[in-house]
Amino acid sequence: xxxxxxxxxxxxxxxxxxxxxxxxxxxxxxxxxxxxxxxxxxxxxxxxxxxxxxxxxxxxxxxxxxxxxxxxxxxxxxxxxxxxxxxxxxxxxxxxxxxxxxxxxxxxxxxxxxxxxxxxxxxxxxxxxxxxxxxxxxxxxxxxxxxxxxxxxxxxxxxxxxxxxxxxxxxxxxxxxxxxxxxxxxxxxxxxxxxxxxxxxxxxxxxxxxxxxxxxxxxxxxxxxxxxxxxxxxxxxxxxxxxxxxxxxxxxxxxxxxxxxxxxxxxxxxxxxxxxxxxxxxxxxxxxxxxxxxxxxxxxxxxxxxxxxxxxxxxxxxxxxxxxxxxxxxxxxxxxxxxxxxxxxxxxxxxxxxxxxxxxxxxxxxxxxxxxxxxxxxxxxxxxxxxxxxxxxxxxxxxxxxxxxxxxxxxxxxxxxxxxxxxxxxxxxxxxxxxxxxxxxxxxxxxxxxxxxxxxxxxxxxxxxxxxxxxxxxxxxxxxxxxxxxxxxxxxxxxxxxxxxxxxxxxxxxxxxxxxxxxxxxxxxxx
Amino acid sequence: xxxxxxxxxxxxxxxxxxxxxxxxxxxxxxxxxxxxxxxxxxxxxxxxxxxxxxxxxxxxxxxxxxxxxxxxxxxxxxxxxxxxxxxxxxxxxxxxxxxxxxxxxxxxxxxxxxxx
Numbered sequence: 001x002x003x004x005x006x007x008x009x010x011x012x013x014x015x016x017x018x019x020x021x022x023x024x025x026x027x028x029x030x031x032x033x034x035x036x037x038x039x040x041x042x043x044x045x046x047x048x049x050x051x052x053x054x055x056x057x058x059x060x061x062x063x064x065x066x067x068x069x070x071x072x073x074x075x076x077x078x079x080x081x082x083x084x085x086x087x088x089x090x091x092x093x094x095x096x097x098x099x100x101x102x103x104x105x106x107x108x109x110x111x112x113x114x115x116x117x118x119x120x121x122x123x124x125x126x127x128x129x130x131x132x133x134x135x136x137x138x139x140x141x142x143x144x145x146x147x148x149x150x151x152x153x154x155x156x157x158x159x160x161x162x163x164x165x166x167x168x169x170x171x172x173x174x175x176x177x178x179x180x181x182x183x184x185x186x187x188x189x190x191x192x193x194x195x196x197x198x199x200x201x202x203x204x205x206x207x208x209x210x211x212x213x214x215x216x217x218x219x220x221x222x223x224x225x226x227x228x229x230x231x232x233x234x235x236x237x238x239x240x241x242x243x244x245x246x247x248x249x250x251x252x253x254x255x256x257x258x259x260x261x262x263x264x265x266x267x268x269x270x271x272x273x274x275x276x277x278x279x280x281x282x283x284x285x286x287x288x289x290x291x292x293x294x295x296x297x298x299x300x301x302x303x304x305x306x307x308x309x310x311x312x313x314x315x316x317x318x319x320x321x322x323x324x325x326x327x328x329x330x331x332x333x334x335x336x337x338x339x340x341x342x343x344x345x346x347x348x349x350x351x352x353x354x355x356x357x358x359x360x361x362x363x364x365x366x367x368x369x370x371x372x373x374x375x376x377x378x379x380x381x382x383x384x385x386x387x388x389x390x391x392x393x394x395x396x397x398x399x400x401x402x403x404x405x406x407x408x409x410x411x412x413x414x415x416x417x418x419x420x421x422x423x424x425x426x427x428x429x430x431x432x433x434x435x436x437x438x439x440x441x442x443x444x445x446x447x448x449x450x451x452x453x454x455x456x457x458x459x460x461x462x463x464x465x466x467x468x469x470x471x472x473x474x475x476x477x478x479x480x481x482x483x484x485x486x487x488x489x490x491x492x493x494x495x496x497x498x499x500x501x502x503x504x505x506x507x508x509x510x511x512x513x514x515x516x517x518x519x520x521x522x523x524x525x526x527x
Numbered sequence: 528x529x530x531x532x533x534x535x536x537x538x539x540x541x542x543x544x545x546x547x548x549x550x551x552x553x554x555x556x557x558x559x560x561x562x563x564x565x566x567x568x569x570x571x572x573x574x575x576x577x578x579x580x581x582x583x584x585x586x587x588x589x590x591x592x593x594x595x596x597x598x599x600x601x602x603x604x605x606x607x608x609x610x611x612x613x614x615x616x617x618x619x620x621x622x623x624x625x626x627x628x629x630x631x632x633x634x635x636x637x638x639x640x641x642x643x
Binding site (some may be wrong): 012014016017020021034041042045049059100101102104105107108110111114324 | 559563564565566567568569574580582584585586587588590592593594595596
């Protein structure tokens with residue numbers, strides 16, 4: 001790994017290109033393909049000119065490893081008031097001085113976007129942070145989603161429930177070997193929820209956080225709810241800071257800002273595709289990528305709350321988070337930058353934290369009475385929520401066929417019933433937990449408004465996920481397809497799952513692609 | 528169709544501003560780009576192109592380096608400062624000057640078979 005860092009001065013037009021030239025020198029020595037170097041240089045040069053033209057000065061740093069180059073551009077302000085406009089070609093706020101030199105034509109950010117594989121921009125009046133990632137090896141595919149579900153085969157009693165439950169037919173049980181086809185897995189909680197013997201769990205990754213003066217704890221709403229049931233939040237918050245040094249930021253802050261920002265986006269853009277899907281649940285996004293690619297353009301152009309939350313602390317070495325599902329883990333792992341230290345706390349362990357902290361504070365004497373229950377987040381925002389895997393499936397199917405019975409502007413889709421409150425990792429009943437949290441949040445939100453919270457514009461495009469192709473060669477693929485159909489006709493069509501595949505068609509595919517034995521079908525030869 | 532920079536220089540009656548660096552005038556060029564917007568050059572000029580522009584400041588050289596262009600023709604007798612020429616020499620980019628307008632220069636290059 002090679003790293004470096006250079007400072008860039010405000011208004012220093014004459015030095016423009018020095019940083020990018022230095023990076024180029026290093027890249028050339030590493031023997032990186034010249035086409036890739038050219039892409040990197042254009043992106044970095046534009047970023048460098050942006051700092052010179054628009055900011056009070058800043059710093060450009062980079063990290064190169066054998067897969068990618070990651071460039072971080074940081075300035076000290078004054079920030080970009082409208083990122084959504086700034087990434088449109090032709091929009092410019094550059095001074096005349098820059099325009100006379102042939103810059104400031106509103107092509108900077110669009111040029112960076114065009115030449116990078118992934119880029120995130122985050123801006124506040126105190127500074128703008130731009131992260132550019134360019135793959136050095138071109139074979140890495142950003143539409144690829146890894147499965148963050150861990151399987152402990154030894155616990156499996158072969159009840160087959162998971163196989164028929166999985167919404168994307170990603171689970172197989174062949175020869176006592178239970179496994180997940182990772183190119184189909186959308187990281188939802190369904191197998192985790194249905195399995196009676198806890199075969200499935202979150203796949204934990206090593207914690208890479210470092211000791212830091214500030215320990216940030218991004219708290220998911222269901223976790224807060226489980227404290228609220230018995231304890232006062234103010235006391236709990238004080239105690240957890242005192243005992244563990246955790247400074248708590250509720251994840252709901254970023255959920256709210258996503259809705260507000262999307263509202264603004266709708267007002268300011270003429271070409272919005274309705275209904276706009278809020279990227280609240282990463283599992284639903286993976287599902288859309290996998291099975292409903294036509295709906296990708298309906299996804300609101302922001303990062304989800306979890307990804308936004310961790311990116312709001314780009315320099316923190318110690319950020320803790322409790323994931324509610326494998327999808328959130330996947331979203332964090334693909335959106336964190338290399339400076340961050342993330343501490344993923346398993347939900348079970350997070351309950352231990354609550355227990356430990358609550359030893360020293362008093363239990364509430366009586367339970368809260370909550371009046372005025374209403375399910376809506378805000379009367380005027382007009383956001384519709386659909387939750388639960390079956391409900392979301394029906395909704396997405398109807399949406400794809402353009403058969404939604406009402407005109408919907410914005411929709412939140414959650415794979416779990418009642419959103420993350422319905423994750424199998426949270427033990428409180430989801431409806432009650434949600435009411436308790438919503439009522440708390442209405443009253444207490446303003447306490448957290450000191451930290452400036454922004455939505456982050458999603459600049460990289462979401463691609464449809466490539467399934468496995470039957471064969472690289474189209475002719476062979478067609479042959480295989482007709483073979484699959486032939487075999488499928490031989491099978492009984494009961495979709496019983498006893499062979500280890502969720503349906504007869506899936507089994508026929510596996511016979512052709514994975515060379516499974518057709519005699520695995522319990523009905524064949526016996527009727 | 529490609530053409531040596533030397534030939535282009537002769538046929539368009541260009542003035543070479545950079546010192547004659549060994550071998551550079553023999554570089555073959557087949558494409559060109561005309562623009563005064565440097566971001567536009569970065570975004571759209573093809574590698575190895577010859578750039579026609581009225582901008583003469585030092586950033587033009589940086590853009591040529593990053594977009595991997597081979598030479599620049601400054602239009603209507605515009606002259607870069609000495610430090611720009613020095614930088615171009617370091618970066619092995621040839622600079623020319625022409626008394627013609629951009630329109631005419633492009634027309635002549637097109638006639639010679641250079642495309643954009």
